[in-house]
Amino acid sequence: MKRSNWILCIAAVMLLALVAFPALDRKVAATPPTAEVTIDNFTFSPATLTVKAGTQVTWTNHDDMPHTVTSEDQTFKSKALDTDEKFSFTPSKPGTYTYYCSIHPKMTGKLVVE
Amino acid sequence: MQKNSDSILFDHNHDGIDRRGFLKCMAWAGTGALCVLQGGVLKSYSLSDPSHAKKAAAGDLSFVQISDSHMGFNKPANPDVAATLQAAVQKINALTVPPEFILHTGDISHLSKPGEFDNVDQILKSARPQDVFFVPGEHDVLEDDGNQYRERYGKNTRGSGWHSFDKKGVHFIGLVNVMNLKAGGLGSLGGEQLEWLEDDTKHLSKSTPIVVFAHIPLWSVYPEWGWGTEDSAQALAYLKRFGSVTVLNGHIHQTMQKVEGNVTFHTAASTAFPQPHPGAAPSAGPMKVPPEQLRSLLGVTDVNHVHGSHALAVIDSTLE
Numbered sequence: 001m002k003r004s005n006w007i008l009c010i011a012a013v014m015l016l017a018l019v020a021f022p023a024l025d026r027k028v029a030a031t032p033p034t035a036e037v038t039i040d041n042f043t044f045s046p047a048t049l050t051v052k053a054g055t056q057v058t059w060t061n062h063d064d065m066p067h068t069v070t071s072e073d074q075t076f077k078s079k080a081l082d083t084d085e086k087f088s089f090t091p092s093k094p095g096t097y098t099y100y101c102s103i104h105p106k107m108t109g110k111l112v113v114e
Numbered sequence: 115m116q117k118n119s120d121s122i123l124f125d126h127n128h129d130g131i132d133r134r135g136f137l138k139c140m141a142w143a144g145t146g147a148l149c150v151l152q153g154g155v156l157k158s159y160s161l162s163d164p165s166h167a168k169k170a171a172a173g174d175l176s177f178v179q180i181s182d183s184h185m186g187f188n189k190p191a192n193p194d195v196a197a198t199l200q201a202a203v204q205k206i207n208a209l210t211v212p213p214e215f216i217l218h219t220g221d222i223s224h225l226s227k228p229g230e231f232d233n234v235d236q237i238l239k240s241a242r243p244q245d246v247f248f249v250p251g252e253h254d255v256l257e258d259d260g261n262q263y264r265e266r267y268g269k270n271t272r273g274s275g276w277h278s279f280d281k282k283g284v285h286f287i288g289l290v291n292v293m294n295l296k297a298g299g300l301g302s303l304g305g306e307q308l309e310w311l312e313d314d315t316k317h318l319s320k321s322t323p324i325v326v327f328a329h330i331p332l333w334s335v336y337p338e339w340g341w342g343t344e345d346s347a348q349a350l351a352y353l354k355r356f357g358s359v360t361v362l363n364g365h366i367h368q369t370m371q372k373v374e375g376n377v378t379f380h381t382a383a384s385t386a387f388p389q390p391h392p393g394a395a396p397s398a399g400p401m402k403v404p405p406e407q408l409r410s411l412l413g414v415t416d417v418n419h420v421h422g423s424h425a426l427a428v429i430d431s432t433l434e
Contacts (some may be wrong), residue, residue: 042339043399064189066225066256072297074197080225080256083189100297103252106340108298114429 032056032090035108038080039067040099044109051091053113058088067107071099175282178206178213178243179327179415181364182384184253185234186224191387191400193409195224198234201433202385202414203241209416213243216279218322219364219382220251220292220329222267228259231266250275251329251365260293276307278314284419284426285318287311291343301330301343301365308345312352316397323419323426331363333372333379336392341366350377356425362415366398369413369430380428383413398434409434 033055038045040062051057059069061081067086069078073096078087091097091113101107132329154281183199192198206213216238223230231254238246248267255263255274264275271277274290289311291301303311314322326332335341343349353359359377367389387400388411395401403411413432420427 042399063399064191066253068256070297082225098297102295102342103256103295105299106338107297 026068034058036060039063039069039101042067042104042107044069044099044101044107047108048110048112050112050114053092053094054090055113056088056090057111058086060084060086067101068103069099070102071097071111072102073097077102117198122337123158130331131199151397165234174421175284175419176204176209176211176213177215177217177281177417178209179217179219179362179364179382179417180206180385181219181329181382182221182222182251182367182386183234184384184386185219186227186230187400188385189400195377195386196237197305198409198412198433199234199237199385203237205414205431205433207240211418213416215245215247216241217288217327217362218246218248219362220249221253221364221384222248222251222263224253226256226262228252228262231262234276235266247277247279247286247288247327248275249288249290249328250292252295255292257324261292263357267363267370273304273306276310282419282421283369284323285315287314287324287326289326289332291328291330291332291346299344300337300340301328301332302348303343303345303349308348308352311349315352315356317354320355321357323360323424324353324356325362325417325426327362328352329363329378330365331370331381332361333374334379335366335370339392339393341398353377358426360426360428362416362417362428368411369415371428378425378428380415382415383411383430383432385412385414385433 012047027037033052035049035051035055037049037057037059041057042063049057061067064083066080066082068080075079076089079108081087081101094113097111099111100110140303180202184195187195215300250263260274264271268275274293276288276290278285278287289303289307291303294304295302306369328342332339332343332346355370357376361377361379365380367382367384367387368391370381388403389398410432413430416429416431418427
């Protein structure tokens with residue numbers, strides 16, 4: 001084959017590879033999904049959060065009083081979170097996890113894991 | 115009907131206490147007066163009246179309740195809770211009839227940190243009454259099931275920190291209702307503590323004046339905000355036979371009163387920050403007020419028992 005033909009051939013293969021496998025030209029690795037719950041005015045928002053298993057859920061306390069995030073079945077339990085402190089939990093098993101603030105037990109929330 | 119409106123008019127329970135008179139006494143209390151039942155007649159003395167100090171006879175008992183010092187809290191509702199606790203101590207030290215001891219009804223600290231407890235202890239060292247009896251608030255038992263609280267303040271207490279003691283014929287009972295709180299629930303005393311309470315009081319004569327102190331109110335102030343105790347009815351049932359029961363609580367950061375039969379319920383103001391009236395705000399959290407108004411919403415409670423009388427006189431005074 002002529003040299004110019006080889007070059008064209010290789011370029012075509014590369015182009016084909018790029019089209020067939022678009023991820024090859026990217027350096028980014030997949031990040032886990034995340035979800036947020038905010039705590040303010042003695043309330044968890046959203047009151048019910050639905051996520052897929054493996055999602056990292058982060059609670060952030062914006063209230064001027066400390067709160068905890070305590071699941072009723074002991075699956076997860078934060079320390080007392082002062083203003084602006086966070087707690088993260090990544091559920092692996094599907095299910096419905098009801099939780100509450102152990103300091104102010106009238107504050108309740110639900111995490112639904114699919 | 116007697117013309118003198120300070121006399122007992124209706125002694126329904128045959129115990130020398132007239133409900134209407136007692137409530138009138140509470141109204142006087144707002145003017146800083148000490149209201150005493152003597153020989154069936156309500157008399158008032160100004161707290162600053164020096165002659166009252168002489169009238170206080172041996173056998174009379176005077177103590178103060180403070181509550182919710184939340185040492186460590188530093189948000190806009192009160193950036194300096196140490197200063198307001200100090201002001202409360204000064205108020206106590208200025209009382210004409212020196213109190214014999216202090217009851218602290220909990221939330222001593224804000225985040226159960228050792229430094230916070232240390233600060234409160236340091237400030238209370240300048241109080242004239244050096245005997246202080248505590249019960250924990252929910253802010254005092256974070257992380258460690260209350261171990262640190264009991265190490266510091268739990269000498270001579272049982273279980274999670276309940277205890278009783280006697281002073282001049284009055285029986286004091288400190289209860290703990292902030293442990294093992296259930297989701298969606300209220301304060302809780304628990305079976306072990308209730309059994310202890312029954313045992314502790316069963317041999318007392320029904321004329322023994324009883325004072326119960328606990329952090330969360332033992333009556334249903336506002337369940338929506340958790341202002342109540344799930345199993346307090348059982349506790350009160352054990353105390354039903356006594357002629358005079360005074361229940362002193364904190365937790366709600368405002369003064370409130372209720373009389374039910376022989377039981378007078380009273381909540382104290384905080385020395386740190388006020389909270390809204392039930393339902394008056396979206397949540398129970400710290401209530402911000404203009405700085406010049408803050409101290410008028412904080413306070414101490416002075417309690418006096420005249421030997422032989424049934425009712426204890428409970429007087430709230432604000433820091434300013």
